[in-house]
Amino acid sequence: MSSETQIYEQPSIGERLYQRWDWATSVYGRLDLSAKVSFWIVLALVVIAILAPEIAPYEPAQEHYDRSLVGPSLQHPLGTDLTGRDILSRMIYGARISLFVGISAVTIAMAIGIPIGSIAGYVGGWTDEVLMRAMDILISFPALVIALALVGTLGASLQNVILVIGVVYSPQYARLIRGEVLSVKEEEYVEAARNTGLSNTKIVTKHVIPNSMAPVLVQATFHVATAILFEASLSFLGLGIQPPTATWGVMIADGRNYLPSEWWISTFPGIAIMIVVLAFNLLGDGLRDEFDPRDETQGGPNT
Amino acid sequence: MGLGNYVLKRLLLLIPVLLGVSVIVFLLMKITPGDPVTTLLPPEARSPENIRRLEQRLGVGDPLYIQYLSWLENAIQGDLGQSYSTREPVVRMIAISIWPTVQLAIVALAVATLIAIPMGVLGAVYKDTWVDHIGRVFAFLGISMPSFWLGIMVILIFSLFWRGWFGFQLIPSGGYAGPSDGMVTWMRHVLPPGITLGVGYAALTARLTRSSMVEVLNEEFVETARAKGVKEKSVIMIHTFRNSLIPVVTVMGLQIGFLMNGAIVVEQVFQWPGIGLLLYDAVISTDIPLLQGVVLFVAVVFVVSNLVVDVLYAYLDPRIKYE
Numbered sequence: 159m160s161s162e163t164q165i166y167e168q169p170s171i172g173e174r175l176y177q178r179w180d181w182a183t184s185v186y187g188r189l190d191l192s193a194k195v196s197f198w199i200v201l202a203l204v205v206i207a208i209l210a211p212e213i214a215p216y217e218p219a220q221e222h223y224d225r226s227l228v229g230p231s232l233q234h235p236l237g238t239d240l241t242g243r244d245i246l247s248r249m250i251y252g253a254r255i256s257l258f259v260g261i262s263a264v265t266i267a268m269a270i271g272i273p274i275g276s277i278a279g280y281v282g283g284w285t286d287e288v289l290m291r292a293m294d295i296l297i298s299f300p301a302l303v304i305a306l307a308l309v310g311t312l313g314a315s316l317q318n319v320i321l322v323i324g325v326v327y328s329p330q331y332a333r334l335i336r337g338e339v340l341s342v343k344e345e346e347y348v349e350a351a352r353n354t355g356l357s358n359t360k361i362v363t364k365h366v367i368p369n370s371m372a373p374v375l376v377q378a379t380f381h382v383a384t385a386i387l388f389e390a391s392l393s394f395l396g397l398g399i400q401p402p403t404a405t406w407g408v409m410i411a412d413g414r415n416y417l418p419s420e421w422w423i424s425t426f427p428g429i430a431i432m433i434v435v436l437a438f439n440l441l442g443d444g445l446r447d448e449f450d451p452r453d454e455t456q457g458g459p460n461t
Numbered sequence: 462m463g464l465g466n467y468v469l470k471r472l473l474l475l476i477p478v479l480l481g482v483s484v485i486v487f488l489l490m491k492i493t494p495g496d497p498v499t500t501l502l503p504p505e506a507r508s509p510e511n512i513r514r515l516e517q518r519l520g521v522g523d524p525l526y527i528q529y530l531s532w533l534e535n536a537i538q539g540d541l542g543q544s545y546s547t548r549e550p551v552v553r554m555i556a557i558s559i560w561p562t563v564q565l566a567i568v569a570l571a572v573a574t575l576i577a578i579p580m581g582v583l584g585a586v587y588k589d590t591w592v593d594h595i596g597r598v599f600a601f602l603g604i605s606m607p608s609f610w611l612g613i614m615v616i617l618i619f620s621l622f623w624r625g626w627f628g629f630q631l632i633p634s635g636g637y638a639g640p641s642d643g644m645v646t647w648m649r650h651v652l653p654p655g656i657t658l659g660v661g662y663a664a665l666t667a668r669l670t671r672s673s674m675v676e677v678l679n680e681e682f683v684e685t686a687r688a689k690g691v692k693e694k695s696v697i698m699i700h701t702f703r704n705s706l707i708p709v710v711t712v713m714g715l716q717i718g719f720l721m722n723g724a725i726v727v728e729q730v731f732q733w734p735g736i737g738l739l740l741y742d743a744v745i746s747t748d749i750p751l752l753q754g755v756v757l758f759v760a761v762v763f764v765v766s767n768l769v770v771d772v773l774y775a776y777l778d779p780r781i782k783y784e
Contacts, residue, residue, distance in 0.1 A: 307489055387605075395725075410607075424610070431610065
């Protein structure tokens with residue numbers, strides 16, 4: 159008996175971590191160049207966001223009235239705004255907001271969409287019909303239109319922006335996971351798990367969902383990109399995160415008042431958005447080629 | 462199932478979706494803080510008599526579902542109420558905003574067709590060469606650029622900087638001109654926001670054309686045509702391109718939502734008086750009837766156009782099963 163348990167012994171945490179690391183590096187190794195570069199840009203963004211207080215040359219809200227609207231210089235590499243706040247420092251802190259909104263909105267979307275999609279797919283019948291019709295209704299509004307309406311009525315704040323983006327994106331995870339569940343449901347190992355008397359909840363959470371995660375991960379990478387664009391659009395319109403918090407969208411809106419002479423205020427945050435969103439999109443594209451090389455029309459940045 | 466039954470089934474499925482949409486739009490009013498009666502009545506008109514009459518007209522005391530049903534009844538009859546800020550009927554305000562947005566959509570569509578489709582075809586034919594790579598970079602740049610920022614940059618360079626460099630503005634820094642204002646004036650006004658809107662749309666279209674072409678290029682009938690000695694040029698143009706256009710046209714139609722999202726920010730940047738700017742104004746001034754009207758209108762257009770595109774797709778491509 160003891161020799162048998164020896165054979166089926168679970169790998170230790172260290173071994174499992176090593177396996178994960180091994181898997182991750184092999185995935186990375188197969189990515190194309192643009193996806194590799196994008197991976198490092200995303201990693202750099204994470205580091206910048208975490209270390210913002212350490213690397214920002216100035217406090218983001220610190221005003222220097224004697225240095226109002228100074229152009230790019232050694233002292234202020236990307237210039238200053240009306241009250242002499244350093245653009246570069248505000249952009250570094252803005253990275254925190256963008257990343258935080260992007261990741262938490264997508265997490266909320268998954269937290270809503272994955273259970274709904276799994277239940278719809280696994281249970282089927284009327285439950286499926288009702289849940290997916292509800293998702294259809296959410297998809298019936300162009301995303302920014304319903305987000306604008308909701309934020310406009312609920313009030314503009316960081317929490318509401320994250321919540322609204324999360325809700326608006328959730329149907330896509332529901333649809334995605336439902337399709338996966340439908341195709342995985344009849345697989346042998348699920349059949350086997352059912353025969354061992356495992357409860358439906360256990361089967362779905364332990365077997366079905368983990369085996370459907372690859373396309374979800376790809377979709378999530380694209381969604382972080384669009385969520386960052388979304389937050390920037392809402393903040394730009396004055397309906398997202400409110401000043402004086404430094405966000406890229408707010409900075410671009412603010413800079414509009416000083417065109418054309420103080421062009422740097424609007425220009426640089428826009429470039430930052432573009433680079434970050436591009437990096438997430440290219441990384442998503444690379445991951446899609448890796449996990450699902452066949453289907454290029456699914457889950458693209460168009461969603 | 463034949464095409465007729467398929468259309469019928471899709472139309473029937475439309476009913477619960479549209480009802481759901483209307484419930485959400487109706488509830489927008491209910492989650493808004495503030496009392497519609499005080500918003501609608503100027504302070505000097507707030508006599509108890511007036512308040513009572515308005516409450517009665519708005520059905521304030523009725524249960525929620527009665528309020529919803531009477532709102533829905535009015536909406537179906539084309540009465541979306543009166544704007545809080547302009548006192549005009551919401552339907553009329555929406556009606557006059559449609560044409561400006563349609564103009565932008567046409568320009569965006571033209572940009573996508575003229576630039577993106579050739580780009581996508583080239584990317585597929587020269588797959589994995591530098592042509593494809595450059596196309597890919599441009600497409601992803603277009604998708605990743607915030608359109609409101611691109612709009613500001615267009616105004617900055619071609620209007621504001623241009624004046625400094627050459628003494629005149631190549632384009633105005635915003636505002637509306639229609640076809641009746643003369644061709645040149647119209648183009649100077651409509652092209653900048655239209656092209657700005659078209660960049661992201663074109664980028665999407667280019668990617669889709671490419672993947673659709675790649676798929677068809679790998680299909681058997683293309684191989685057969687090649688084996689029969691058909692020239693490569695006609696293989697690409699006649700056999701492949703025509704077949705891959707079906708999904709492209711479909712997806713371009715399905716991206717009306719994408720265009721609508723873009724129109725909100727682009728119209729705001731260029732002060733272009735379309736549906737997007739109307740929605741923005743409604744949100745900013747918490748003009749709830751106007752907000753409800755625009756959201757409902759956009760959602761209905763979106764749902765119906767998706768349905769039309771789906772049916773068209775099923776009609777064009779006989780391989781589609783009507784599920």
